[in-house]
Amino acid sequence: MTRYSAWSILKNALKGNKDWTPAWRKPEPKSSYDVIIIGGGGHGLSTAFYLASQHGITNVAVIEKGYLGSGNIGRNTTIVRSNYRLTPNSQFYEKSMELWRELSHNLNYNVMFSPRGVLNLAHTPGQMDTYAERGNQMRLMGVKSELLDRDQVARLNPGLDVSGSARFPIEGGLLQPDAGNARHDAVAWGYARAADQLGVDILENTEVTGFLKEGDRIVGVETNRGEIRAAKTGVAVAGSTSRVMKLAGVEKLPIESTVLQAFVSESIKPIIPTVTTFGAGHLYVSQSDKGGLVFGGNIDYYNSYAQRGNLPVWEEVTSELVAMFPNFARLRLLRSWGGIMDMSMDGSPIITAGPLDGMYLNAGWCYGGFKATPASGWCFAHTIANDKPHALNKDFTLDRFKEGRMIDETGRGPTPWYH
Amino acid sequence: MSGFRLNLRDGLGRAVDHDSKINFTFDGKNYEGRKGDTLASALMANGVSIVARSFKYHRPRGIFSAGSEEPNALVTVHSGPRTEPNIRATELELYEGLEVKSQNRWPSVNLDLMAVNQLPGKAFSAGFYYKTFMGPSRPGHKATQFWWFCEQLIRRAAGLGKGASQADPDKYGRMNAFCDVLVVGAGPAGISAAERAASAGAKVILCDESAVAGGSLLSSPELLDGEPAFDWAEERLAELAEHENVTVLTRTTVQSMFDDNTYLAVERVADHIKRPAKHQVRQRAWNIRCKSAVIATGAIERPIVFAGNDRPGVMLADSARRYVVEFGVSPGKAVCVFTNNDTGWLAARDMAKNGVIVEAIVDVRKDVPDNIRAAGEESRAEIFLGAAITATNGFQSLSGAQISEFTETSGEVGRKLKKIGCDCIAVSGGWSPAFHLTSQQGEKPVWDAELQAFLPGGAISAWHGAGAMAGKFGLRHAFRSGEEAAVKALADAGLGEGDSDVPRIEGDEIDYAPAPVFEINSGGKAFVDLQHDVTSEDVRLAHREGFISVEHLKRYTTLGMATDQGKTSNMSGLAIMAEARGKPIPEVGTTRFRPPYTPTALGAIAGESYGHLASERLTPMHDWHVAEGANMYANGPWLRPESYNRSGESVEQAYIREAAAVRKGVGLVDVSTLGKIDVQGPDAAEFLNRIYSNGFAKLPVDKARYGLMLREDGMLFDDGTTWRLEENRYLMTTTTAGAGQVMDHLEYHRDVVWPDLKVALTSVSDEWAGVAVAGPKARNVLKGCVSDCGVSNEDLPFMGVQKANIAGIPVWIARLSFSGEMAYEVYCGAGWGQELWNVLMKAGKRFNITPYGLEALSTLRIEKGHVAGPELNGRTTPYDLGLGGMVSSKKNFVGATLLKRDAFHEEDRLQLVAIKSIDGQRIRGGSHLVKGNKDEPGRSEGNTTSTCFSPELECYISLAMLEGGAARYGEKIYATNPVRDCHVAVEVVSPHIVDPDGGRMHG
Amino acid sequence: MKRAVAPHLGTIKMRLTCPFCGERDHQEFTYRGDASAKRPAIENDSIEDHRAYVFDRANPDGDHRELWNHTSGCRMHVVVTRNTTTHKVTGCEPVGPWAKTMKARS
Structure with missing residues (x-):
């Protein structure tokens, strides 16, 4: 297997690029594995990579219904940040940041992690206080943060409407200077290639149609390519969590699936340097390396498994974007698409052993799954390998709803479509 | 060229x-x-x-x-x-x-x-960026830094044009439109569909993206009813435009199909003139809801991929023909046509007929029908059958083409036949139906082996394809399918069939099926995606590296991701991948088209909301506040006075003055924004008893009670006073921000949970204006202006509610206190709000009554330990805020059961306290509570929620949430605020700082 | 009560047909989620029953009965039956104290 480098590129170029080999194998499924991960998205692939690289468990299969990375890993707005308020979230996402910084190097694949800064705009003094509270939490957790006044914000993003006559005038903002974004597909491909090199079988176009049980214990899966047995079965299927878990007999979970639309404009020369969010609504925007503005806002507020949304969200998102950047009005929307979000009841994830014996569940990512990819895999692999959670995911249990230990960043309560 | x-x-x-x-x-x-x-x-x-x-x-x-x-x-x-x-x-x-x-x-x-x-040539192939820039192998964050450096350079080189740096001065509009039948595309199929639908009395909207509607008719050589197609189309469209049921929109692209026959179309109102006229919008978004639609969006010609095909001068054959026929422009001095189907030959003939020199027609097929060969001869071009263009030359633009033998069945390139001089190659590789809109709904297209093209799949919503979009090529089929689609759409709309009016057609009848040739693989750079520079070798490289699914191909090579979204390149890329995989094209699949159809101005989608977002809500006294110099503050949708700054005063100086005036004399504040809900009915008491955590059933008439509302998960949701006006009638007040949510909450429980309770709920927030008069002199002020009701402690005791009259204005007066002082809230019909305010100001004049804003209001309640929005943050229980006494144990209510969960009763939960600055330093908003010093603050044990300078205590204080705080009064800790660079020594105290036993408000 | 609607209109809609107001854009409504989540009776004090009501969701792919409130219209709650994969709506029924009256009139 070729190690990627500038040198390998030159060497191959001289041979007309005829010698490149597949980035990952396309193996036939074996009849059994030590661990099966259902879901060949970012979280499933990173789990497999960390099982192999951190826990020495290499007899692993990742089972993906479609093509690798066909879910939310390839449909998001690529933001990577750890600017959270609540301790379980801030420490978990900061672990993710730590892994992001070294990810290209560790995977030998350029995931184009770009720490260009994430700026949250504030529009009232009260909101400035809320951001200060969050910024201070970040500082106390060892995360970089800066509270910016209006002038500093204007210098950072010259196109912003910082006038006092704006409907929601900008007061300032909270900056996480070393957060940013990354190239989403590359994350899936990089993890896949690295896991494959460590011996993980990635089984694309393999659909789980049922679970194998011995008594109450899950001992593998039925697929369209036959039965595959495993001592441990992990489920990391994001928006499809409820339907996959139903195959195992778990009828209800604290999760609802909704569609989140994302948008990209035509390519233009660099126009905004940071990831920027609007504080008087819900909108986040950054510019890709190709030059497209990548942005999104609220979910379409109804349960959905269709990877497409509706017009009201288009109108809301664009009106917020042009309110923020009135110079964007003549730029043009190129493409929009939808991903299925696994919205949990408190807006925070679930990474846990169970709910059945032999089974492990990774779900409830809401809008935030992309940035979590490394830490999610890291913690899920730990949980699977040791049959108990890592310190970083010990709070992300299913039982927290029963016990009253919700991790509710927004405070909106058990209305998943508001998280 | x-x-x-x-x-x-x-x-x-x-x-x-x-x-x-x-x-x-x-x-x-x-x-x-x-x-x-x-x-x-x-x-x-x-x-x-x-x-x-x-x-x-x-x-x-x-x-x-x-x-x-x-x-x-x-x-x-x-x-x-x-x-x-x-x-x-x-x-x-x-x-x-x-x-x-x-x-x-x-x-x-x-x-x-x-x-x-x-220059790097083959090194800069697909996947280049993923395989390098990982950075040197050193500890620390070098890897990121190296890429970050390179990324800056790459970003500058990438991107296409530059965007504006200033605000767009133009306006955008939105039209909400309804019709029976929407017809997308005003070519032959669209015109016949629109005519048919209109003849049945349907309300029709006909959209066309071009400035001049007519589609292929604008350049068709056929005669329709004996007239040139152009004239026929012009007449028919003029008739349609005159029809009272029909709206014809040109320059209007239907961009997206949403659920339920909802479409977004964008009309370019003023893009064809220098700038919009005064009051004219630049573009207008049409939100069209129809009962059914006819999609007649035509087909897009695709090229054949060959070496050197990106030289300026290589263009689509039918486009070349259209430039000649429609615009009278020859695309070159010597044109060479390269085709795999009959339409290329007709393009050659039509161009030659109009004076263009066609040097050669090159067709990959060995044989062509006689009528096509005749058309070729008419064009006087040299004809090459079983041949292909295998290379081009020229400095920058095209100057010649190499023609070689080619075997269609094997794809083999044979000996060189001739090098011809030409400055334009008009290429036709067949036609791809433009079913982008219907694909947006996720309907899988189906492969038509004959046409070598995908056709739209089955419909989820009510639309019907017509013309080339549905694979019905040629004018005869277009007209017929347009009518057929219209009849189906009419049935959807519950209308009759209408009348047929298809023209008589004189002209060629040809076969649109191409030979299945997508690429001439003769070595050399052959471009598939012209904008993104994706070559056929890139596609094969993707295959070699395992990126073989269509989505992987697209994402790995960026094929089809440019501003044209692969309209002319997707099929070729797919075919080359299919060949590399040794599979038929339909097994390799097609990517789903995503909306919009063509890039759409963000301003147009935002429509009239551009720059506005949300309406502002103003209280009846708004103008007075502004005239008195208040800073208006956005409190949700409301604008409220933050403080009334006198000249030279800062906000802090103003609110301290205002709050002190309330404590020492009297002040008044506009509370019209509070949510107000009228609750009536025989079960109103029982309903409120279930909604609030404390009891409401026994509240006497003419009394108000402070109530706590919980979410079903036990968290505090909202609070406010509710007044029993009559036996079966209450007026509930809510927080300003919570008004809408509380109304939803009540209606949900009334409609869905307890439909058997007889309760009527009416939001009356906008019907009542409210003024709170607070301070030791409050009673004196009211005495001076209230009639029909006494205001003494006996007549209007604490929490009492009375109907009264102030200067002829009927009012409700409630003796409520948010500030901790003696206070009254006076409500009147919103239309009287300003008048009431004026009367109270006048009556208070001799007591030096002071209007106060939100900051002072907040200061007064912080001093008193009253909770508000920052404490009701959705993560606090009544126990956390020291309101456990308001949780009834005698009844069940919303949230009662889950409030009993163990975690809510642990001692180290965050609990409400107040903190006082020890050394006079300012405690700033957003501070955290820690034990350590500034450099090593340690762990966060809580945070401040509402912060102010207390004029009563003459120091900075704050309400705060602190771990186990209720047991920590007297402890000295720090309020640290690193992002604001302060670290203040504070003492933890009870939140009830001012007048803890409530003597003042009861007085 | 009968309303003259074309045959498919009640069925293929993310425009919801409010039984009180007629066919409207879905953005006039506020989504309130799974209609099968039934609150335990007011006397019921079981944490487990309340937990299930508040947190457990079937979240089906396919037909979903769900509550919408016509907040920008009549403010009535309706139970919509909608396919979560195709967004096809096949039912829109009134709930609440008025449901009985509506049925009686129809």
């Missing part, structure tokens, strides 16, 4: 005004065009061949098509705040004074130094 204007005469160049003269500039150089020209036809007429540069390699690019599928000819229009990048020259209508610049080049489009990007 060195195009030129042909000798305009009758029947040639119908789209342009032959006698007109329009001046425009391209890259600062003056040119002349005709009215009706697009920028593309005008540049072509002026012999300009290089108009743009490609995205990755910065290779020279010419005009490739004549419509919205254009991948190459992107330009920047206007300058300053109206700058608009990436405009397709093929759609841009020429007007006097148009200024256009080329883009993504330095220093000029003819000499672009960024073309050095090509």
Whole structure:
């Protein structure tokens, strides 16, 4: 297997690029594995990579219904940040940041992690206080943060409407200077290639149609390519969590699936340097390396498994974007698409052993799954390998709803479509 | 390409005004065009061949098509705040004074130094970025830093045009439209569908993306009812436009199909003129809800991929024909047609007939039908069958083509036949139906082996395909399928069939099926995606590296992801991948088209909401506040006075003065924004008893009670006072921000949970204006103006509610106190709000009554330990806020059961306390509570929630949430605020700082 | 009560047909989620029953009965039956104290 480098590129170029080999194998499924991960998205692939690289468990299969990375890993707005308020979230996402910084190097694949800064705009003094509270939490957790006044914000993003006559005038903002974004597909491909090199079988176009049980214990899966047995079965299927878990007999979970639309404009020369969010609504925007503005806002507020949304969200998102950047009005929307979000009841994830014996569940990512990819895999692999959670995911249990230990960043309560 | 204007005469160049003269500039150089020209036809007429540069390699690019599928000819229009990048020259209508610049080049489009990007050659292939820039293998964050450095350079080289840096001065509009049948595309199929639907009495909207509707009829050589197609279309469209049931929208692209027959169309109202007239919108979004739709969006010609196919001068054959017929512009001095189907031959004939020199027709097929061969002969071109173009040459633009033998069945390239001189290759690789809209709904297309094309799949919602979009090529099929689709759409709308009116057609009848040849693989760079520089070798490299699913191909190579979204390139890429995989095309699949159909201005989608977002809510006393110099503060949708700053006063000085005035004398504050809900009915008491955590059933008439509302999960949701006005009638007040949510909450429980309770709920927030009068002199103020009711402690005790009259205004007065002082809230009909305010100001004048704003209001309640929004943050229980006494144990209510969960009763939960600055330093908002010093603050044990300077205590105080706080009064800790660079020593105290036993408000 | 609607209109809609107001854009409504989540009776004090009501969701792919409130219209709650994969709506029924009256009139 070729190690990627500038040198390998030159060497191959001289041979007309005829010698490149597949980035990952396309193996036939074996009849059994030590661990099966259902879901060949970012979280499933990173789990497999960390099982192999951190826990020495290499007899692993990742089972993906479609093509690798066909879910939310390839449909998001690529933001990577750890600017959270609540301790379980801030420490978990900061672990993710730590892994992001070294990810290209560790995977030998350029995931184009770009720490260009994430700026949250504030529009009232009260909101400035809320951001200060969050910024201070970040500082106390060892995360970089800066509270910016209006002038500093204007210098950072010259196109912003910082006038006092704006409907929601900008007061300032909270900056996480070393957060940013990354190239989403590359994350899936990089993890896949690295896991494959460590011996993980990635089984694309393999659909789980049922679970194998011995008594109450899950001992593998039925697929369209036959039965595959495993001592441990992990489920990391994001928006499809409820339907996959139903195959195992778990009828209800604290999760609802909704569609989140994302948008990209035509390519233009660099126009905004940071990831920027609007504080008087819900909108986040950054510019890709190709030059497209990548942005999104609220979910379409109804349960959905269709990877497409509706017009009201288009109108809301664009009106917020042009309110923020009135110079964007003549730029043009190129493409929009939808991903299925696994919205949990408190807006925070679930990474846990169970709910059945032999089974492990990774779900409830809401809008935030992309940035979590490394830490999610890291913690899920730990949980699977040791049959108990890592310190970083010990709070992300299913039982927290029963016990009253919700991790509710927004405070909106058990209305998943508001998280 | 060195195009030129042909000798305009009758029947040639119908789209342009032959006698007109329009001046425009391209890259600062003056040119002349005709009215009706697009920028593309005008540049072509002026012999300009290089108009743009490609995205990755910065290779020279010419005009490739004549419509919205254009991948190459992107330009920047206007300058300053109206700058608009990436405009397709093929759609841009020429007007006097148009200024256009080329883009993504330095220093000029003819000499672009960024073309050095090509030098690394094969090293800069698909996947290049993923395989390098991982950075040196050193500890720390080197890897990121190296990429970050490179990324800056890459970002600058990438991107196409430059966006404006100032606000767009133009306006956008929105039209909400309803119709029975929406017809998308006004070509032959669309016109016949619209006519048929209109004849049945349907309300019809007919949209066409071009300035002049008619589609293929504008250049069809056929005679319809004995007339040229152009004339026939013009007449029919004029009739349609006159029809009272029909709205014809030109320059209107239907961009997206949403659920339930909802469509977004965007009309370019003023893009064809220099700038919109006064009060005219630039573009208008049409939100169209129809009962059914006829999709007649035609088909897009696709090229054959061959070596050297990106040279300016290579273009689509039918587009070349259209430039000749519609605009009277020859795309070159010597044209070579390269085709795998019959339409290429007709293009050659039509061009030659109009004076264009067609040097050669090259067809990959060994044999063609007789009528096609005859058309070829008519064009006087040299004919090559079983042949292909295998290379091109030229410095930047095209100057010649190599023709070689080619075997269609094997794809084999044979011996060289001839090198011919030409400055235009018109290429046709067959036609792809434009079913983008219907694919947006996720309907899987189906493969038609005969047409070598995908056709739209089954419909989820009510639409019917017609014409080439549905695989019905040729005028006869187009007209017939248009009518058939209209009949089905009429049935959807519950209407009759209408009458047929199909014209008599005289003209060629040809077969549109192409030979299954997508690529001529003869070595050399052959481009699949012209804008993104994706070559056929890149596709094969993706295959070699395992990126074989269509989505992987697209994402790995960026094929089809440019501004044209692969309209002319997706099929070729798919076919090359299918060949590499040894599978038939339909097994490799097709990617789903995503909305919008063509790039759509963000301002147009935002429509009239552009820059506004949300309406502002103003209280009846708003103008008075503004006139008195109040800073207005956005509190949710409301604007409320923050403080009334006297000259020279800061906000802090103002609120301290205002709060002190309330404590020492009297003040008044506008509380009209509080949510107000009228709750009536025989079960109103029981209903409130279930909604609030404390009891309401036994509240006597004429009394108010402070109530706590919980979410079902036990968290505090909202609070406020509720007044029992009559036995079965209550007035509930809510927080300003919570008003809407509380109403929803109540209605949900009334409608869904307890429909058996007889309760009526009415939001009356906007019906009542409210003023709170607070302070030791409050009673004196009211005494001076209230009639019909006493205001003494006996007549109106604490929490009492009375009807009264103030200067003739009927009011409710409630003795409530948020400030901790003696206070009254006075409510009147909203229309009387200002009048009431004036009377109270006047009555208070001799007591020096002081209007106070939100900051002072907040200060007063912080001193008193009353909770508000910052404490009701959705993560606090009544116990956390010291309100456990308000949780009834005698009844069940919303949230009662889950409030009993163990975690809510742990001692180290965050609990409400107050903190006082020990040394006079300011405690700033957003501080955390820690034990350590500034440099090593340690762990966060809590945070401040509401902070102020207390005029009563003359120091900075704050409400705060602290772990186990209720047991920590007297402890000295720090309020740290690193982002605001402060660290203040504070003492934890009870939140009830001022008048803890409530003597003042009861007094 | 009968309303004259074309045959498919009640069925293929993310425009919801409010039984009180007629066919409207879905953005006039506020989504309130799974209609099968039934609150335990007011006397019921079981944490487990309340937990299930508040947190457990079937979240089906396919037909979903769900509550919408016509907040920008009549403010009535309606139970919509909608396919979560195709967004096809096949039912829109009134709930609340008025449901009985509506049924009686129809």
